[in-house]
Amino acid sequence: MHTRTVYFVSDGTGITAETFGNAILAQFELTPRRLRAPFTDTVDKAHQVVRQINHTADLEGSKPIVFTTLVNMEVLKVLQEGCKGMLLDMFGTFVHPLEQELALKSHHRVGRFSDISRSKEYTDRIEAINFSLAHDDGQSHRDLAGADVILVGVSRSGKTPTTLYLAMQHGLKAANYPLIPEDFERHQLPPALMPYRKKIFGLTISPERLSEIRSERRPDSRYASLENCRMEVHEAESMMRRSGIRWLSTTTKSIEEIATTILQELQPERLVY
Amino acid sequence: MHTRTVYFVSDGTGITAETFGNAILAQFELTPRRLRAPFTDTVDKAHQVVRQINHTADLEGSKPIVFTTLVNMEVLKVLQEGCKGMLLDMFGTFVHPLEQELALKSHHRVGRFSDISRSKEYTDRIEAINFSLAHDDGQSHRDLAGADVILVGVSRSGKTPTTLYLAMQHGLKAANYPLIPEDFERHQLPPALMPYRKKIFGLTISPERLSEIRSERRPDSRYASLENCRMEVHEAESMMRRSGIRWLSTTTKSIEEIATTILQELQPERLVY
Numbered sequence: 001m002h003t004r005t006v007y008f009v010s011d012g013t014g015i016t017a018e019t020f021g022n023a024i025l026a027q028f029e030l031t032p033r034r035l036r037a038p039f040t041d042t043v044d045k046a047h048q049v050v051r052q053i054n055h056t057a058d059l060e061g062s063k064p065i066v067f068t069t070l071v072n073m074e075v076l077k078v079l080q081e082g083c084k085g086m087l088l089d090m091f092g093t094f095v096h097p098l099e100q101e102l103a104l105k106s107h108h109r110v111g112r113f114s115d116i117s118r119s120k121e122y123t124d125r126i127e128a129i130n131f132s133l134a135h136d137d138g139q140s141h142r143d144l145a146g147a148d149v150i151l152v153g154v155s156r157s158g159k160t161p162t163t164l165y166l167a168m169q170h171g172l173k174a175a176n177y178p179l180i181p182e183d184f185e186r187h188q189l190p191p192a193l194m195p196y197r198k199k200i201f202g203l204t205i206s207p208e209r210l211s212e213i214r215s216e217r218r219p220d221s222r223y224a225s226l227e228n229c230r231m232e233v234h235e236a237e238s239m240m241r242r243s244g245i246r247w248l249s250t251t252t253k254s255i256e257e258i259a260t261t262i263l264q265e266l267q268p269e270r271l272v273y
Numbered sequence: 274m275h276t277r278t279v280y281f282v283s284d285g286t287g288i289t290a291e292t293f294g295n296a297i298l299a300q301f302e303l304t305p306r307r308l309r310a311p312f313t314d315t316v317d318k319a320h321q322v323v324r325q326i327n328h329t330a331d332l333e334g335s336k337p338i339v340f341t342t343l344v345n346m347e348v349l350k351v352l353q354e355g356c357k358g359m360l361l362d363m364f365g366t367f368v369h370p371l372e373q374e375l376a377l378k379s380h381h382r383v384g385r386f387s388d389i390s391r392s393k394e395y396t397d398r399i400e401a402i403n404f405s406l407a408h409d410d411g412q413s414h415r416d417l418a419g420a421d422v423i424l425v426g427v428s429r430s431g432k433t434p435t436t437l438y439l440a441m442q443h444g445l446k447a448a449n450y451p452l453i454p455e456d457f458e459r460h461q462l463p464p465a466l467m468p469y470r471k472k473i474f475g476l477t478i479s480p481e482r483l484s485e486i487r488s489e490r491r492p493d494s495r496y497a498s499l500e501n502c503r504m505e506v507h508e509a510e511s512m513m514r515r516s517g518i519r520w521l522s523t524t525t526k527s528i529e530e531i532a533t534t535i536l537q538e539l540q541p542e543r544l545v546y
Contacts, residue, residue, distance in 0.1 A: 004375070013533040015442075016296040023289040024367050025340060027379035038533050063374060069296060072544050086374050088367050094297050101336060101359050102277070106300035122527060133409075161402050161441075168434075168441055169288075254395060260286040260311050 005056050005064045006032040007085065011048055011072050014038035020090050021067035032065070040070070046078035057084040069221060071108045073094075095166050125171040132167040135161055135175035141192045144175060148268040150196055151201035152189065152240075154232045155223075156213045158250040162203065172268055181189045184235040201262050202240040202247030204221040207233045209251050278329045278337045279305040280358065282322055284345055289309035293363050294340035305338070312342070319351035330357040344368075344381045398444040405440040408448035409433055414465045421445040421541040423469055425462065425513075426476035427452050427505045428496075429486050431523040431531060435476070438528045445541060457508040462516050474535050475513040475520030480506045482524050 006025065008017040014036050025032065037049045056064045066085035070076040079087060095106050134140055135147065137160065144150065149166060151159045155178050163174035183190055193200060205213075207229040214224035222228055240247045246265045250258055279298065281290040285308050287305050298305065310322045339358035343349040352360060368379050399505045407413055408420065410433065417423065422439060424432045436447035456463055466473060478486075480502040487497035495501055515521045519538045523531055 013529045014294060015402070015529055015533070018479070019292045020296075020363070023293075024364065024371065027344065027364070027368050027381065028375060028377050029380065030375065030377065038537065046440070065371070065374070071300065085430050086371075088301060088371070090293070091297065091300070093366060094361050095300050098297065098301070098338070098359075098361070101338070102301060102303065104303065105301065108300065126434055126528075129437065134407075136406075160406065161399055164402065165441060168438065181415060255399075256286045256288055264311065 003030060003244050004032040004062060005035060005060060007035050007037060007053055007064055007066045009037045009040050009066060009068045009070060009079065011041040011070050011075060012038065014069075015027070016056070017069040020069065021065075022130070024067075024088070025065075040075060041072065043074055043078055044257045046075045047082070050078060050082040053083050053085045064213040071106075073108065078149050082210070121171065121185050125168070128167040128171045128173045129164070130175050131173040132175065135173075136163065138177040138190070145195055146173055147175045147196065147199060148172040149262060149266060150193060150200045151203055151262075152179055152193070152200055152245075153205075153247075154210070154236050156210060156217075157203040157205045158255070159203055161255050162243065162250075162258050162262070165259050169259065170263070179232075179236045179239065183239065184232070187239065187242070189239065189245070191254075197243070197245065197272045199266065199268075200245045201266060202236070202245050203258070204233060204240070204247055206249065276303060277305040277335060278308060278333060280310060280322070280326055280337055280339045282310045282313050282339060282341045282343065282352065284343050285311065287342075290340050290342040293342065294338075294361070294395060297340075297361070298338075312372070313348060314345065316347055316351055316373050319348045320355070323351060323355040324399040326356050326358045344379075345379065394444065398441070400441040401444045401446050402437070404446040405436045405448065408446075409436065411450040411463070417448060417465065417469055419446055420448045420469065420472060420531050422535060422539060423448045423466060423473045424476055424535075425452055425466070425473060425518075426520075427483070428477075429483060429490075430476045430509075431480045431528070432476055434528050435523075436499070436529050437537070440530050442532070444476040448515070449489070452505075452509045452512065456512065457505070460512065460515070462512065462518070470516070470518065472539065472541075473518045474539060475509070475518050477506060477510050477513070477520055477522050479522065479524040 006021065008014050008021055010017040040046055040049055053064050053066060057156055064085040066079065066083060066087050068076065068079060068087060068089045069091055071091055076089065076092065097107055149172055151174065153159050159176035163176045166172040166174040177190055177193060207226060210233060211224055211226045211229040214229065218224050248258065248261055279294060281287050281294055283290040296517060299300055313322055313406040324335050339356060339360050341349065341352060341360060341362050342364055344364055349365065350364065372379055423446055424436055424447065426432050432449035436449045440447045441446040450463055450466060480499060483506060484497055484499045484502040487502065491497050519532055521531065
């Protein structure tokens with residue numbers, strides 16, 4: 001059973017409102033019902049949303065929590081004046097003090113994600129996603145010189161989700177390259193990567209967790225056996241240590257934490273802006 | 274030249290701080306320099322960050338803008354007391370009023386993205402990413418019954434980035450399926466998809482933009498020619514109309530806007546929580 005209803009109201013996609021609201025809600029032991037009202041960009045739509053919120057308030061006998069990132073002041077006013085929920089308004093709260101400090105007027109432009117589909121930043125990001133897909137799992141050696149980051153590690157150590165996240169979130173061209181038995185025999189990083197050592201980052205993982213993950217895909221295989229996972233992880237870590245590249249263990253880390261650590265360590269040029 | 278320096282200070286990855294800060298900065302005509310201080314989770318690290326901020330303030334003769342999502346009160350206090358920047362503090366501002374309204378204490382837990390790497394929600398998300406990769410571009414018909422969303426459209430209409438975004442951001446299993454000349458001759462959606470009509474969403478794009486995008490990959494090809502693009506788009510749109518599936522044009526939309534619209538239309542079960 002939910003104990004509260006939470007609304008995310010935005011004149012754009014609502015992604016910022018959700019990120020903002022969920023971060024704050026994560027500070028409470030609470031399993032609220034979440035309702036979204038994206039593209040609330042007219043006074044009429046705002047009245048509709050207010051009616052819905054007030055209906056919830058009457059039904060549940062407690063104030064719905066309403067996170068808003070409305071930039072259109074007329075639309076916001078409809079909520080401020082008519083809504084029985086508790087309004088947590090990100091823009092109103094922070095934009096006005098910032099106008100003072102910057103001595104600049106904000107332009108109340110709706111939607112951080114609209115009108116960007118043809119911008120340079122946006123096409124760079126799409127290009128980065130395509131690059132990362134084309135360079136997933138060592139598929140292509142072409143254009144590795146153009147990569148911002150190259151991840152290495154044994155199969156299922158977390159390379160693919162991390163490279164896609166780096167591309168999607170940060171617009172980085174991220175390649176990934178598996179470490180395989182041939183590399184272990186050679187005791188060296190894959191030769192194709194040697195020219196790009198500065199961009200390489202290693203991922204490792206505990207053999208126990210690796211065996212669990214691989215077992216979901218191929219149960220009872222040699223590939224997933226704890227013995228084989230121990231060997232591969234040991235070889236991969238020795239190689240990373242020897243070659244002097246930076247690396248981390250993904251065992252208890254989320255994609256977001258792995259990506260942030262990589263960015264802190266590698267400081268890719270493209271992110272300095 | 275940048276006119277201001279902006280800091281994002283967090284005790285976790287800083288992703289929420291950046292989302293929060295960038296959404297607010299987008300309201301101003303300003304090209305600030307952005308500096309990140311993730312993992313600021315001790316009083317010592319906070320003092321370091323304060324020194325850096327104050328150094329910037331002295332050097333530039335204006336207050337740096339400091340967005341924080343610090344939940345550790347001791348760490349936050351170091352910034353509040355010593356920092357010469359303008360502090361925009363998301364948690365302090367909203368968490369306390371919410372404690373009152375909910376009659377609950379917040380637990381000041383650091384990092385929305387830590388300790389989640391083994392949660393059900395997190396493993397579902399990784400599984401969704403793997404599913405979407407395995408079902409990119411019609412690669413596999415297997416398990417289509419398990420998909421939350423199936424996107425269709427001509428090559429380069431935006432299917433791949435959108436499916437990956439739906440997986441990464443919302444944990445949805447999103448497949449995508451290209452519409453090709455055979456389908457146009459048959460005048461029907463690909464037969465493999467017919468059982469899943471309710472989950473299908475179509476993407477289209479203006480022939481001019483499609484020709485531009487395809488020309489970057491294969492200049493002067495028939496594939497990229499405006500004539501061919503016109504034909505494919507016309508056929509695809511007729512088919513979508515005839516089959517009664519929902520669809521939209523991606524021409525001037527960002528991935529975020531496309532994804533939000535799809536979610537509003539399809540209302541996938543997995544997102545109701």
